[in-house]
Every structure is written in C-alpha cells, then in structure tokens.
Amino acid sequence: MKIQMVDVKRQYLKLKNEMEPAVLEVLESGQFINGPAVHQLAEDMQHYLGVKYAIPCASGTDALQLALMALNIGPGDEVITTPFTFVATAETIAILGAKPVYVDIDEKTFNINPELIEAVITPKTKAIIPVHLYGQSADLDPIISIAREHGLSVIEDAAQAVGENYKGKKVCSLGLLGCISFFPSKNLGAYGDAGMVVTQDEEVAEKVKMIANHGSKTRYYHNILGVNSRLDTLQAAILRVKLKYLDQWNQQRHANALYYSEKLAGLGITTPYIAKYADHIFHQYTIQLESDRDELQLYLNEKGIPNAIYYPIPLHLQDAYRETSGYKKGDFPVSERMAERVISLPMHPDLTREEQDFIVDAITEFLGRS
Numbered sequence: 091m092k093i094q095m096v097d098v099k100r101q102y103l104k105l106k107n108e109m110e111p112a113v114l115e116v117l118e119s120g121q122f123i124n125g126p127a128v129h130q131l132a133e134d135m136q137h138y139l140g141v142k143y144a145i146p147c148a149s150g151t152d153a154l155q156l157a158l159m160a161l162n163i164g165p166g167d168e169v170i171t172t173p174f175t176f177v178a179t180a181e182t183i184a185i186l187g188a189k190p191v192y193v194d195i196d197e198k199t200f201n202i203n204p205e206l207i208e209a210v211i212t213p214k215t216k217a218i219i220p221v222h223l224y225g226q227s228a229d230l231d232p233i234i235s236i237a238r239e240h241g242l243s244v245i246e247d248a249a250q251a252v253g254e255n256y257k258g259k260k261v262c263s264l265g266l267l268g269c270i271s272f273f274p275s276k277n278l279g280a281y282g283d284a285g286m287v288v289t290q291d292e293e294v295a296e297k298v299k300m301i302a303n304h305g306s307k308t309r310y311y312h313n314i315l316g317v318n319s320r321l322d323t324l325q326a327a328i329l330r331v332k333l334k335y336l337d338q339w340n341q342q343r344h345a346n347a348l349y350y351s352e353k354l355a356g357l358g359i360t361t362p363y364i365a366k367y368a369d370h371i372f373h374q375y376t377i378q379l380e381s382d383r384d385e386l387q388l389y390l391n392e393k394g395i396p397n398a399i400y401y402p403i404p405l406h407l408q409d410a411y412r413e414t415s416g417y418k419k420g421d422f423p424v425s426e427r428m429a430e431r432v433i434s435l436p437m438h439p440d441l442t443r444e445e446q447d448f449i450v451d452a453i454t455e456f457l458g459r460s
C-alpha cells in the first residue's frame with residue numbers, strides 16, 4: 091500500500107477535467123501576471139471568508155511580512171506570538187528588525203495560551219500573531235479583547251486553517267489582518283507558491299496592496315517602501331477551481347480525523363482535542379506519545395507509512411534566534427514538551443478507510459509490543 095502524507099496527485103486526477111481547461115485558458119491568454127483570474131480569486135475569497143478586502147501575494151510568508159509592514163512594524167517593536175509554529179511566523183517579525191516575543195501554548199489545542207499574553211505586553215508591543223495550528227482556530231475572543239485593551243493589532247496566521255471557523259465565523263475575518271498560504275500541501279493548495287492577506291479595513295488594505303506592488307499606486311511613482319509579491323494568473327486559475335471544493339474537503343478531513351480517533355482510542359496515546367469554539371479542519375492529524383515517539387516514527391518509516399513531526403524544535407530554541415533572543419530551554423515548557431511528544435499521521439481529504447486501517451493497525455502493533 092503506497093500511502094501519501096498529502097495526496098496532491100490523487101486530488102489532481104479527480105480535478106483533471108476541470109483543471110486542464112482552466113490552466114490552458116491562462117496559457118492561451120498570455121496574461122501570466124495580473125490576469126483576470128487574479129482579481130476574480132480575490133473576489134471569490136472575499137465572498138468565501140466574509141471579508142471586505144483580499145490582496146493576493148506570492149506566499150504565506152510574504153503575507154505575514156506584508157501585514158507587519160502595513161502596520162509599520164520595525165526596529166524597537168515587539169510582536170507576541172507562539173514558539174510552537176512554522177518558522178515563518180517569527181522569521182517575518184525578525185527580518186523587519188522587530189523582536190518576536192513568545193507566549194507558551196495551551197496543551198490541549200497547541201495554540202497560544204491567551205491567559206499568558208498580558209504578562210509579556212510592554213510599551214514596545216505592537217501586535218499579536220495567533221497561529222491556527224494544525225487547522226484549529228486559536229481562542230480568538232480573549233486575544234482580541236486583550237489586544238483592544240492595550241491598543242495592539244491582531245494578525246491571524248491562518249496558513250494552516252483556511253476555511254476554519256471560530257464560533258461559526260471564518261478565521262481571518264476576525265483580526266485586523268489575516269494571512270493565508272496556498273502552499274501545495276495546505277488545505278487549499280496551489281501548484282506552486284501563493285498567498286493572500288485579508289482585512290476588513292480599507293486603509294490597511296490599500297497599504298498592503300501598495301507594499302506588495304513596490305510601494306506604488308501609480309506606476310513608477312513609489313510612495314512608500316515596498317516589495318514585489320504577486321500571485322500569478324496560473325495559480326489564481328488553479329485555486330479558483332479548488333476553492334469550490336474546499337468546504338467539502340475540510341469536512342472529509344474532519345471525518346477522517348474522527349475515524350482515526352475512534353480507532354486509536356484506548357491505546358494510551360493522546361488523540362487531537364477539538365475545542366468547543368472551533369470546527370477543526372485538520373490540516374494535520376497529530377497524536378501525542380508519552381515517551382517513545384521517536385521509536386514509533388522509526389517503526390512507521392519501516393512500514394512505509396509517511397509521518398511528520400511539526401515541529402521538533404520550538405522557535406525560541408532554534409539556532410537562528412537563540413543567541414539574540416535571550417530565551418533558553420525551559421522558558422516555554424508546554425511547547426518544549428509537545429515538541430518531544432507529537433507526531434502527525436497522513437491526512438488529506440481522499441485518504442481511504444483502508445489506508446487508515448493500515449496505519450492504525452501499525453500503531454496498534456507498535457504499542458502492543460513495547
């Protein structure tokens with residue numbers, strides 16, 4: 091049995107009849123940059139997420155950088171986020187000369203613990219970036235109310251959670267800015283790099299749009315410092331085909347997760363927790379093992395079952411940040427513990443019950459013998 095962590099090929103074959111004409115239309119149009127599909131995708135996403143403005147850009151990482159730049163975040167500023175995330179969340183803060191300030195995670199949801207945020211706010215704090223990790227919303231209400239009280243902006247890193255709801259509302263629409271990644275393995279994946287910034291605020295939207303376009307509104311007149319960050323027409327056309335299926339795919343992921351959890355119950359491992367306020371669209375299905383996680387990984391590798399550890403090293407302990415940040419081992423005990431316990435199993439909408447049974451059997455076998 092050849093199981094994939096994320097089966098982009100299987101999905102493509104199902105979409106082939108719709109995808110090929112959409113791609114060919116772009117090739118024949120010759121409008122590879124800023125073609126009509128780019129604008130249409132922005133409109134589709136505004137409608138889908140219930141936001142007023144959507145600005146396509148080159149990647150999820152760029153989306154974060156553009157959002158931070160639009161808020162004038164730079165040297166001397168601090169931005170609060172979680173150390174248990176993909177590096178891009180903190181990297182974009184640091185590249186602008188600001189300091190990532192970490193807050194430990196909640197041990198059930200893996201997301202930033204709102205109760206610990208106020209203690210790290212200083213006069214230098216400008217923004218909070220909650221990450222909706224593994225496809226489950228962070229607890230946004232308390233985060234947004236703390237931000238409001240202290241005059242901070244909330245930027246949602248929704249790279250892993252496009253389509254997720256928080257208390258029935260789409261994530262991305264609740265903070266001042268929302269950042270999306272269309273990396274191929276994300277829940278809504280392009281066939282290359284792509285990303286998007288969304289907001290309800292007209293002034294912020296205007297600024298993000300200018301920054302993504304070399305700081306320019308009128309061609310060759312550059313009012314502010316900008317970058318080049320575009321989502322190309324081919325990717326836009328591809329994403330428009332896929333967006334129609336996103337809710338269905340997210341439901342299938344959720345159903346697959348429930349099946350895993352039912353089959354893995356009672357084996358002494360911790361299966362994912364679904365918070366009352368979240369839907370959980372299972373970008374990842376991540377279990378926790380008390381002690382022998384690395385041995386399970388070797389066992390799965392031997393059986394040819396793909397798996398991954400997101401993330402083996404919390405950001406405050408990464409070489410690139412450790413020396414300058416002043417953080418040390420022990421500062422964020424929950425994140426550090428999770429980094430040693432978590433392992434993610436194959437998860438995508440087209441995973442079959444037969445494949446899941448095979449994976450569950452392997453885990454059961456492993457746990458039985460140790």
Ligand SMILES: *Cc1c(COP(=O)(O)O)cnc(C)c1O
Nearest residue numbers: 149150151176178249250271273
């Ligand atoms: C994938 C990801 C990003 C970066 O997105 P890219 O499109 O790969 O640049 C940022 N934050 C998180 C949490 C991610 O998972």
